[in-house]
Structures are given as C-alpha cells and as structure tokens.
Amino acid sequence: MNIPGIKVIQSIIVRKHEGSSKLEAEIQSRLGAPFNKIPLKFCIIQAGSVIEREMELYDQFSEIFSFDEETKAEHFHITVYLRAISTITLSCLVMGENSYANAFEVDIEINRSISKFKDAIKEKLHPKFENVTANDIKLWKANISLEKENKKLELINTKINVNINDELGGEELPPLSKISKHFPSQPADEHIHIIVQRPVETKEVYCTPTYGRKSANFQWTVSREMVSLEGFKKKLCEYFMFPDGTENKHIIIGHVxxxxxxxxxxxxxxxxxxxxxxxxxxxxxxxxxxxxxxxxIIQFSADEDLLSIIWTVDPKVDLEIVVDTSQQPFSSYTFPKMKVLFSLKADSYDQLPCIEIGSSATSEEIRNSVIEDFLRMHKVSPPITSANEATRCEFISAIIYGVASIFDGTVKVYPQYGVAGSHGKGPIDWVIKMGDTIISVTEAKREDLNQGIAQSTVQAHASIQCNRKKRTYDDADLYEGVMYCIVSTGIDWVITKVQSGIGDGNDNGDGPVEVFLCSPTPTPLPINYPSLSRDDLVGPIKKLFGQIKWVFDQQKSSLVDGKRTGKSQTYG
Structure with a gap:
C-alpha cells in the first residue's frame, strides 16, 4: 500500500467475482481512523511488469487476473493509493447558539475557497442570515467534540461572549484560502469543525420599564456582545432613582x-x-x-434570558418590563425578626444594653420657636392619643428641623429618604446628613416603639453600608459604623446607637451588629395633654434638644476629626 505514513505489504483474500469496492472496505477496516473514511485508488500491476493501470470501480478481479498458477503470490498485484476526495462535510455552529440544538452540516468541495464556503453557509442559514452579507461573516476552524462533556463545549453552550481564539482555540480562516488547505481530509464525526461568527449587528430595543408608580420609555441600541443584565441595569439607573445604597445585584427585572x-x-x-x-x-x-x-411576569436571571428576548429576527424589539429591588421593606421588620437577623439577646428595646449619652447647649431662640409651633399645632390638631402617624410626624418634624437648624446649614434633613442595604430597603422618615454622609435616622411610630426600633436598626445598618460605599479609606471616617437612631411617637422618645463591625474585610457592613439603648431616656413631650401651655414644654424640649444635638455633635466630630490615623475609635 502506497499511503502516506503507511508503507506495508499486505495479503488480502478476495473472491474472483468481487471488485474494488469490497477490497476498499477491507483495507479501510484494517487501516482504521482517520483513513477508514478516505476513498482509495487501486492500480493493477501485471506479473513481471512495473506498469500500473488504474482499476475501474466496477471491475471484477476475474476480468483482470487469470487466477492460474502463473499468478504468483510473490508478485505485487495491486498498489493502493489515497484517492483525492472532492467533497467533505463540515459541521458548523453559529456562535452564541446551542451546539446540540443548532449545529448544522454543509457539504463543500475542497477545492473551493473559504469565501465560497461563506456563501454556502449564508444560503444554508436562510432566512436567519437574510440581512447578513456573506463577506461580513467570519469563519473559524475549530475542533470541539460533541461526544462527551468538555470545557470548550461548556463555554459555547453557556457563555454569550466567548473569545473564539483564546478560549476555543479557533483559527480564523482567510477568505481566499482553499478548503483543502485547512481540511485535506474528512475530519472526525460528532465534532464542531467550523464556528460561524456573525458580523456586528445592533438592535433597537424600545423599553417600557415600570418601577413602583413610575414608568419610563427609552431606546437601548445594543450589539449582541453588549447584551447583559449588568449593562441593562446600569441603563435603568439613568431613568429611575433607586434607594441610596442600591447595587446592581439588588435590582430585579421581570419581562411582562x-x-x-x-x-x-x-x-x-x-x-x-x-x-x-x-x-x-x-x-x-x-x-x-x-x-x-x-x-x-417572568424574571430575568441570566444574560441568556435577556438575549433570547432581544435577539430575534426583527431589527426592532419592544420590551415591557417591571423593575424592583430584592431586599425586604424596612416596614416588614419586627423586634423578634430584627433580633434574629443581628443575633441580639434582648427581647425588647428596654432590655438592650445601655450607654450614657451627654447633652449639648442649644439655642434658646430656636427652642422658643419650636415651642410656639407646638402650641399652634396642638390647638388645631385632633387629640394626639387618637391621632394617626401623620399628625404625630408634624410634632416630631419640628424637633428634628429645630435641632438641625442650630448647625447653620451644615446639617441637612431629608424626609422620606430612600435607602437600601443588604437586609432592607425603603424610605426613612427622616435622614440626617452632613455632606453626603448619613449621621442619623429618625423613625416615627403611632405607638409601637419596639417595632420602630427594629425598623430604625435595619435602616441604620443600611445607612452605614451606604456611607462606606461613598467614603474612601483616607476620607472622613465613620468606618467602624456608628449610627444613632431616634424613634418617637411624638410623646415618647428613644435614642439608640447602632454599631456595625467590618465583617469580612470588604467594608460592606456585614459584620456583627450591636445595638445600645441611650440613657438617660428623653423626657416625654406632653402633647397628649388636653390643654398645653408653654411651661409644659420648656423643660422637656430643652432636655430633648440637648440630647439630640449631642448625638449630632458626636457624628460631626467623627467626620471632622476622625480621619484615619490607625485604629478607629468608638463613640459613646
């Protein structure tokens, strides 16, 4: 046999009435892969001669050899050559599609160019590639087995944007080179031989997202490589104001x-x-x-979910979605639930460990102004014992704004300020900020102080996380995570201190949380009296003002003087 790499003499028994096809099958069987699929050419050598004559496909051996005693076994009778193949079958896959469901075969003459091969693929993929120019298609030679699981197969089935060269070992095929240069023989079965890479296409996605009571309309123009949930969420952040501290991982998108x-x-x-x-x-x-x-509403959980909706045959896509964030609302927290979340020992707020707080001097003029507001509101409001939370908020708000005004504009009050953290989300009744940093949160309750403290604790933890995301290592420091909470029914007032540890070192506020009850407890404000006088308010408001201002002073001090110099400090 005169086959490249195989120079052997073999004796094969055939019947007289059989022809070259039987001999070819026997030789291919002996040779094994990859030669078992390559056609063979047989040349006859008559005894005592060196002249070869090609055997026709349907020639029988009885017509060529006399099979008498002169046909000597020691003479060569047939020389075997590889027959040049004219057509091969290549298994192809369009990048980004499932290999098992979408692989296809193309028969191509090996003397054809890669450019002609592109034409054949475009025709095979009609109408999917109807708007694609064959010249813009890229073809990559690959060798990916479909017989068993492997890393390359996993990548093409699960990853959208695969680097064909680096990750799949692909070789880009030049358009004018011949098929035979890259595939001189029929490649292995059950393999992907060619990866088809689409030209860069863009889609016009007309999005109609709804978040809560707000909706928007915008156009998102993307290529296949750009389609990702992460990128889509960033786009949504341009149109919706999510709670402070919301990260992309918290945003949930549902397809309507x-x-x-x-x-x-x-x-x-x-x-x-x-x-x-x-x-x-x-x-x-x-x-x-x-x-x-x-x-x-079907939730998007992976990039592929979004891609399957956007990447259709239509150049324009309408996409209606609803958007939410994954954390539980602050209002869902009770004291037992908060206790479990932060591994506290206390069963109610009055069992929390106590710390002493001080009192700062406050402006009598501002206190008098607040007292006048109280007297005026008390006169025109329903009895506070039966009043709803909104009525109580008017009195609480007067105190918060009054104390903040002492700081001459450096302390700002943000009512109904949205915050999101790892455990909760939603509006906080009042957030107190200095610059871009939250220094205190205030929660109003109609009656249940335990629930108010539970909610304010989760709010404080979320606020600490927000602060850490906004501050740099050398920036103003609330690094150890101190936040004071003020909870009030309008009559009763409770101040707590929430302290969050560093946790896993990622500065994300997920470390251990401690909650302290601040003492002495502020004197109740007697707005539940049927008749209210100035003398009833002077003492309680002065004491409450002093304690709240002391809290703000502590947080202000940590911002002004607490630059990182080594070990962080603890207040209180």
Missing part, C-alpha cells in the same frame, strides 16, 4: 408577557339612547368600563 397595564374601554350600552341622539363619535364616560388584560 401578555399586555400588562393595557386597558381597553368598552361600552356598556346603558347610554345607547343618549348616544343615538348625540353625535355618533361622542360617548358618556359613565357608559365605559375598563378591561385590564391579564399578564405574566
């Missing part, structure tokens, strides 16, 4: 299927007579009802 929010008005027929008398185009509003179309 079935026309959510679509309303259709139909006539009930009750006003038909009036309508007949009036213009045919007019219709009474009372004669209309709204039909809301049912819908399903």
């Amino acid at each position: 299927i079935g026309g959510a929010g679509l309303k259709r008005k139909i006539s009930t027929g009750k006003m038909r007579k009036k309508i007949d008398k009036a213009s045919s185009s007019s219709q009474s509003a009372s004669d209309m009802v709204e039909i809301v179309t049912e819908c399903k």
Whole structure:
C-alpha cells in the first residue's frame, strides 16, 4: 500500500467475482481512523511488469487476473493509493447558539475557497442570515467534540461572549484560502469543525420599564456582545432613582408577557339612547368600563434570558418590563425578626444594653420657636392619643428641623429618604446628613416603639453600608459604623446607637451588629395633654434638644476629626 505514513505489504483474500469496492472496505477496516473514511485508488500491476493501470470501480478481479498458477503470490498485484476526495462535510455552529440544538452540516468541495464556503453557509442559514452579507461573516476552524462533556463545549453552550481564539482555540480562516488547505481530509464525526461568527449587528430595543408608580420609555441600541443584565441595569439607573445604597445585584427585572397595564374601554350600552341622539363619535364616560388584560411576569436571571428576548429576527424589539429591588421593606421588620437577623439577646428595646449619652447647649431662640409651633399645632390638631402617624410626624418634624437648624446649614434633613442595604430597603422618615454622609435616622411610630426600633436598626445598618460605599479609606471616617437612631411617637422618645463591625474585610457592613439603648431616656413631650401651655414644654424640649444635638455633635466630630490615623475609635 502506497499511503502516506503507511508503507506495508499486505495479503488480502478476495473472491474472483468481487471488485474494488469490497477490497476498499477491507483495507479501510484494517487501516482504521482517520483513513477508514478516505476513498482509495487501486492500480493493477501485471506479473513481471512495473506498469500500473488504474482499476475501474466496477471491475471484477476475474476480468483482470487469470487466477492460474502463473499468478504468483510473490508478485505485487495491486498498489493502493489515497484517492483525492472532492467533497467533505463540515459541521458548523453559529456562535452564541446551542451546539446540540443548532449545529448544522454543509457539504463543500475542497477545492473551493473559504469565501465560497461563506456563501454556502449564508444560503444554508436562510432566512436567519437574510440581512447578513456573506463577506461580513467570519469563519473559524475549530475542533470541539460533541461526544462527551468538555470545557470548550461548556463555554459555547453557556457563555454569550466567548473569545473564539483564546478560549476555543479557533483559527480564523482567510477568505481566499482553499478548503483543502485547512481540511485535506474528512475530519472526525460528532465534532464542531467550523464556528460561524456573525458580523456586528445592533438592535433597537424600545423599553417600557415600570418601577413602583413610575414608568419610563427609552431606546437601548445594543450589539449582541453588549447584551447583559449588568449593562441593562446600569441603563435603568439613568431613568429611575433607586434607594441610596442600591447595587446592581439588588435590582430585579421581570419581562411582562401578555399586555400588562393595557386597558381597553368598552361600552356598556346603558347610554345607547343618549348616544343615538348625540353625535355618533361622542360617548358618556359613565357608559365605559375598563378591561385590564391579564399578564405574566417572568424574571430575568441570566444574560441568556435577556438575549433570547432581544435577539430575534426583527431589527426592532419592544420590551415591557417591571423593575424592583430584592431586599425586604424596612416596614416588614419586627423586634423578634430584627433580633434574629443581628443575633441580639434582648427581647425588647428596654432590655438592650445601655450607654450614657451627654447633652449639648442649644439655642434658646430656636427652642422658643419650636415651642410656639407646638402650641399652634396642638390647638388645631385632633387629640394626639387618637391621632394617626401623620399628625404625630408634624410634632416630631419640628424637633428634628429645630435641632438641625442650630448647625447653620451644615446639617441637612431629608424626609422620606430612600435607602437600601443588604437586609432592607425603603424610605426613612427622616435622614440626617452632613455632606453626603448619613449621621442619623429618625423613625416615627403611632405607638409601637419596639417595632420602630427594629425598623430604625435595619435602616441604620443600611445607612452605614451606604456611607462606606461613598467614603474612601483616607476620607472622613465613620468606618467602624456608628449610627444613632431616634424613634418617637411624638410623646415618647428613644435614642439608640447602632454599631456595625467590618465583617469580612470588604467594608460592606456585614459584620456583627450591636445595638445600645441611650440613657438617660428623653423626657416625654406632653402633647397628649388636653390643654398645653408653654411651661409644659420648656423643660422637656430643652432636655430633648440637648440630647439630640449631642448625638449630632458626636457624628460631626467623627467626620471632622476622625480621619484615619490607625485604629478607629468608638463613640459613646
């Protein structure tokens, strides 16, 4: 046999009436892969001669050899050559598609160019590639087995943006080179031989997101490589104000299927007579009802989920989504739930460990102004014992704004300020800030101080996390995570100190949390009296002002003087 790499003499028994096809099958069987799929050419050598004559496909051996005693076994009878193949079958896969479901085969003559191969692939993929120019397609030679799991197979089935050269070992095929240069023989079965890379395409995605009661409309123009949940979430942050501290990992996106929010008005027929008398185009509003179309919302959990919706045959895509964040609302926390979350021992706020706080001097003029506000509000408000939380908030707000005003604008009050942390999200009744740093949170409750302290503790923890994300290592330092909470019913006031450790060293506020009850407890404000006088308020408000200002002073001091000089300090 005269086959490259194989120079052997073999004796093969065949029957007289058999032909070259039988001999070819026997030789291919002996050779094994990869030669077992390559066609062979047989040349006859007559006894005593060196002249070869090619054997035709259907020639029988009885027509060539006499099979008498002169046909000597020691003479060469047939020389075997590899027959030049004209066509091979290559298994192809479009990058980004599933190898098991979307692989396809293309038969191509090996003397064809890669450019012609692109034409054949484009035709094979019609109509998917209808708007793609063949010249813009890139072809990569690959060798990815489909017979068993392997790293390359995992990458093409699970990863959207795979580097074909580095991660898959692909070789880009020049358009004018010949198929035979890269595939001189039929490659192995059950392998991906060619990876088809689309040209860079863009999609116009018309997004209609809804977040809470707010909605937006915007166009997102992306290529296949740009489609990711991370990128989409960044885009959403341009249109929605998420709670302070919200990270991309907290944002949840759901795809609306079935026309959510679509309303259709139909006539009930009750006003038909009036309508007949009036213009045919007019219709009474009372004669209309709204039909809301049912819908399903499917949450995106991976980039592939988003890509499958966006990357269709249509160049433009309408995408209706709902957006939320994953944390539980602050309002869902009770004291037992907060206790478990932070591994506290106390069963109620009055069992928390106590720390002493001081009292700072305050402006009598500002206190008098607040007292006047109290007297005026008390006169026109319902009895505070039956009043709702909103009424109580008016009195609490006067105290908070009054103390903040002493700082001549360096301390700012933000009512209903949205904050998000690892354990909770939502608006905080009042956030007290210096610059961009939260120094205190205030929670109003109608009656349940335990729940108020539970909520304010989770709010404080989230605020500490927000501060840490905004501060640098050498910046103003609340690094050890101290936050004071003020909880009030308007009558009763409680101040707590929340301290969060460093945790795993990532500065994310997930370390151990301690909660302290600040003592002495502020004197109740007697706004529950049926009749309220100035003398009733002077003492309690002076004491409360002094304690709250002391809290603000401590936090201000940590911002001004607490630059990192080594070990962080603890206040209180």
